[in-house]
Amino acid sequence: MASFNVKASILNVRTAPVENFIDKGNVIAKLFKNAPFESVDEKINKLGTWYQDANNHWVWGEGLNPTIIKKSLKQILYPSWMLELCIPQLWMHSKGKGVGVAVIDTGINPSISNLKYNTDIFYSYNKTSVLDSFGHGTHCAGIIGADHNSNEIFGVAPESHLTICKISEDDFISENDTIRYAEAIEWCNEHDFIHIISISWGSIINNGATLKRIQDAINDAARKNKIIICSIGDASQFNDPGPVYPAALKNTISIGVIPIPPRLYSFINDSLTTITFGNEIKSYSSTQQPLVLSGSSQSNAIIAGIVALFISKNNFRYDFDKVKTMLIKSSIETDFNGKKLPVLNGNLLLNNF
Known part of the structure; x- marks a missing residue:
């Protein structure tokens, strides 16, 4: 403003x-x-x-x-991706007030005054702290819910309520530890104030029992009207199908990044819902300073914020199909190197809100 x-x-x-x-x-x-x-x-x-x-x-x-x-x-105000997605216009309808967003990631920096989160209720795989020493979780949380200040960092849904779920200390968890996805989602399912579960993470998982438990947790979340939004994962080349999990499982909204050859790609497979901006997105680092990062993680956080705006604007009358349909109808099939991908469009978002 x-x-x-x-x-x-x-x-x-x-x-x-x-x-x-x-x-x-x-x-x-x-x-x-x-x-x-x-x-x-x-x-x-x-x-x-x-x-x-x-x-x-x-x-x-x-x-x-x-x-x-x-x-x-x-x-003066807005980064280009926010303008392209018509976020300031969407704010005329809602800024996400009352919507609970769980951020399953590496935790959060507790010292950032304009990044509010639930300090009393949280999940951590180590049972002790959600302190983020790596920075990925803080960065994604800022994209979703930071309240603007003079350093030009904007959250898409600044009036949403963040709940932190820590599953790792850095950007990798071993396959033996991927059960943490299920544990974090199961924890979220116990809390009615959580409406969205944002997972800007993805892992290769071959263990059938682990995949089943994650899918069961996701299905339970869907029954409880929680929207699970997952990064589809970053690839090293265009049109790599992956897949990574939990984005490739049913009852998830899977988000990719707009490709920027030759350095920025996400996996492309049948689970993809839409793609959006993810290049050089500014948010907070683990040290509280502004930091620019790129990837489908950032794209996923943007979509989680947009869904929070949608839920609040619609007075919490929503379900998984309604949210997914809104995103699909708000996307335009765009050609990338002979492959058509759905790209989220700001004007269509306005029409479908």
């Missing part, structure tokens, strides 16, 4: 920008000189720049204090 003061004696408040000031049909109110105006978005037409507040009210930019309007609001 950005704050302005009205410089004109009287400034019309409209339901939408107009191409001609003679058109008074959509004027709904007036602002007087020095009145405050909080802007969340902007549009440009032949009359100049128009600014919109959180209540979908529009004013002409030339009527605002020019000492504040030094730079495009979008340039």
Whole structure:
């Protein structure tokens, strides 16, 4: 958001920008000189720049204090991926208030003041602490739920409630330890305040008993109306099918990253729901400093935040099929090296919210 003061004696408040000031049909109110105006978005037409507040009210930019309007609001505030996905516009409907998101990962840095999480209730494989010494969990948690401050880090759903589930100290768990996926999901299933389970992780699992227990935990989560969103995993080359788990299991929403040859790919297989931005996403590191990372982990965290907005906006009237259908309908089949992949589209998201 950005704050302005009205410089004109009287400034019309409209339901939408107009191409001609003679058109008074959509004027709904007036602002007087020095009145405050909080802007969340902007549009440009032949009359100049128009600014919109959180209540979908529009004013002409030339009527605002020019000492504040030094730079495009979008340039000041939002990273490009947020603009492409229309996140500021989605915030006019919801910022994820009341939605519980469990982050199954490496834990969290507890010192980040604008990254709120449940400090009293958590899961940790070691039964002691969710302290994140590696940083992956903190980074993903920030993408989902950080409240913006001056370092230009934004969470997609800043009013959601994060619950931390720690399954590892670093970016790898052995196959013997992959049972932790099931244990963490089972723990989440015991808590009604968790609506989304975000897993920006993936492992190769060959043990049938382990896969069955993870699938059973996922199925139980689905019965309890918990949405499990999983990274489909990062690949070393384009069109590698993988698979990795738990994304390849049933009753999950599996998220990939938009490919950037020759360095950024995710696995591609029948479990894929959609792909989205995941290149150079800024969030927090384990040391509390801003950090840019890339991968399907970041893409997955973005989608978890978007689903939190969707659930809150729809007053918690949702289920797995409704959420998955929303994401599919909001995606456009796009050609990548002869392979068509579903890419999440911000304008379609707005239409399907």
